Amino acid sequence: MTKEIFCGDVKIGGGAPVSIQSMTNVNTADIPAAKEQIRRLREAGCQIVRLAVPDMEAAQAFSELKKDAGVPLVADIHFDYHLALEAIRNGADKIRINPGNIGGREKARQVAEAARAAGIPIRVGVNSGSLEKDILEKNGGPTAEGLAESALRNAELLEDMGFRDIVISLKASNVKMNYDAYRLVAARTDYPLHIGVTEAGTLARGKVKSAAGIGALLLSGIGDTMRVSLTADPVEEVIFAKELLRAVGLRDSGIDLVSCPTCGRTRVDLKAIAEAVERGLASIEAPRGRKLKLAVMGCAVNGPGEAKDADLGVACGDGKGVIFSKGKIIKTVTEDEIAGEMIRMVQNL
Numbered sequence: 001m002t003k004e005i006f007c008g009d010v011k012i013g014g015g016a017p018v019s020i021q022s023m024t025n026v027n028t029a030d031i032p033a034a035k036e037q038i039r040r041l042r043e044a045g046c047q048i049v050r051l052a053v054p055d056m057e058a059a060q061a062f063s064e065l066k067k068d069a070g071v072p073l074v075a076d077i078h079f080d081y082h083l084a085l086e087a088i089r090n091g092a093d094k095i096r097i098n099p100g101n102i103g104g105r106e107k108a109r110q111v112a113e114a115a116r117a118a119g120i121p122i123r124v125g126v127n128s129g130s131l132e133k134d135i136l137e138k139n140g141g142p143t144a145e146g147l148a149e150s151a152l153r154n155a156e157l158l159e160d161m162g163f164r165d166i167v168i169s170l171k172a173s174n175v176k177m178n179y180d181a182y183r184l185v186a187a188r189t190d191y192p193l194h195i196g197v198t199e200a201g202t203l204a205r206g207k208v209k210s211a212a213g214i215g216a217l218l219l220s221g222i223g224d225t226m227r228v229s230l231t232a233d234p235v236e237e238v239i240f241a242k243e244l245l246r247a248v249g250l251r252d253s254g255i256d257l258v259s260c261p262t263c264g265r266t267r268v269d270l271k272a273i274a275e276a277v278e279r280g281l282a283s284i285e286a287p288r289g290r291k292l293k294l295a296v297m298g299c300a301v302n303g304p305g306e307a308k309d310a311d312l313g314v315a316c317g318d319g320k321g322v323i324f325s326k327g328k329i330i331k332t333v334t335e336d337e338i339a340g341e342m343i344r345m346v347q348n349l
Ligand code: SF4
Pocket: 260, 261, 262, 263, 264, 265, 266, 297, 298, 299, 300, 301, 302, 303
């Protein structure tokens, strides 16, 4: 079992459920925009939010962002250790650095000292695109072995300073290299691992790479916290991460959503309705010990049957939907009211 670390009140490692992280993509110093994105991520089910800290303004924004974040906030730092120190002073719950690019041993030591005094962990994040020169030369370019060596070397740098609240990540955009690197490190250390496939790509391609790369690691029992990287709204990363955890049997919201594939009989925008219901369900869990089945169906052929069989369902007609609960018709609503009504009913169950 991996070592237990706390990021705010979220336990990472030590047998804790795999937590979901994402990263904002707005300017961290634009406080209203950053707050709004943190809120959306939290409501989608994101448990830890990371923010880029490219300058002092971003580091100082943490004190304001922390006030109503509702989730731990991680400061993502490269190159300038002053930014890490300032983010820690402003309440960051965790720091992500690459000790190899933070400017040398003495500067890394100051960051470790400040993190220890604040009682927060450090993620040592190495990336195939920024491996140390000697490691690249030794291996003839980025390799799984090189990534593992770099991550362990940088973790040891902090260990030598007496700092052990460490989470390790070592990401490559090459799925096989990524997988091999994590396996090597998992066999050589008990530090918790933050897993992901970096720069996985656009929605469709990125999901496939993440499903293969992160899914394979999770099925091998590797990974304590995860981030899906997509070139998309970060909320999509969280929705997909939850689906992935469900697919590999590591998370169960207790809610099963079925929807029909649509056909020439469909007279509503069922894809939009089903997606809106799915988004609305993202942060909802079934009441303790219960399983719920929801059905979003396109017409009166199979729709009523399937919808009646569900705890909550809709069978759509021309621009409207008949909502059923456990076989009983509850009401008929217009097309644009269907998703909101279903989510409200689930929340009231
Ligand atoms: S439920 Fe109706 S709309 Fe949906 S696929 Fe079946 S027949 Fe077509």
